Amino acid sequence: MKLRALSMLVLVLALPLLAVSAYADALGAATSYAVIGGVSQNPGITNAPGSATSITGSMTFSASSSCTGFTSPQCPGGIGVVNLPGVVTINDAAAIADFGTAYTALANTGGVGDLGVTDWTATPSLGSLGTHNNIAPGVYEFDSSVLVLGQLTLLGDGNPNDLWIFQIGSTLTTGSNASVVVTGGGTGNGLYWQVGSSAAIFDNSVFQGNILAANTIDFKPGAQDICGRAFSQTLVSFDGISSAPQENVISNTCAQSASGFNGGVITPGGGGVGPGTGGKAVPEPGTLALLSFGLLGMVLLTFRKSRVSSLSC
Secondary structure, three states: OHHHHHHHHHHHHHHHHHHHHHHOEOOHHHOOEEEEEOOOOOOEEEEOOOOOOEEEOEEEEOOOOEEEOEOOOOOOOOOEEEEOOOOEEEOOHHHHHHHHHHHHHHHHOOOOOOOOEEEEOOOOEEOOOOOEOOEOOEEEEEOOOEEEOOEEEEEOOOOOOOEEEEEEOOOEEEOOOOEEEEEOOOOOOEEEEEEOOOEEEOOOOEEEEEEEEOOOEEEOOOOEEEEEEEEEOOOEEEOOEOOOEOOOEEEOOOOOOOOOOEOOEEOHHHOOEEOOOOOOOOOOHHHHHHHHHHHHHHHHHHHHHHHHHHHHO
């Protein structure tokens, strides 16, 4: 009887932890952010003087780094704006930690579900001017660098939770006026660029997806990420100006997905990122609480019966 009660108690304590492990959103507390910089070392986030960079989503940077070039008191000295309801915070520990967790999980993702893994050992060009286009959902491994030229089309298969993960060993670079277009997917899409070193989005490019980089992310004049995020362990920079004022744009909301291509969940044990379920995977806290209290009540009832039985003897 005691063994039974002990087993049930363990279940009560472990159930909420197991649910979080299996169903945590891929970006977790970082979901509401559009820009994170300066996590592991300086400087943080910079916006060129006179650049009217526009951020939709929040921004954060570590307390040991800095942020300049926006109208926010936490990131002063410029005319860049963080659009409401976005805010600028210093050292949001939960968001920064979840950024690190997501980066590691993305780097460790192999074949997940029906996703295949494609390993390109050469340095490929993606897009209409390259050798690869109309890319299906999947996990794509690049041993070195990736160059996006012209228009890169990511072609969904009709699954509302299509997932693309690009694991890039070194650098991600676009040509000028490049673009990323996502079609054929749904509201639970996920698009991630896990970059082992640095990313550079060149002039007037219209990019999409969550860029998570171990080093710098640089947006050249007019470069935009219209559906995604820019998370860097070191520096996120916005150049913003060349011969004429050209604003940079980062937006973590878009027409394709209200969450800004944050589809996907951390798989059990944090070993990788798998397809989401349209935002319905995460159990409601109330449900977990009710279930836990119910099991706890069963444990107490078992102990009571055990005690009554011993007294009657």
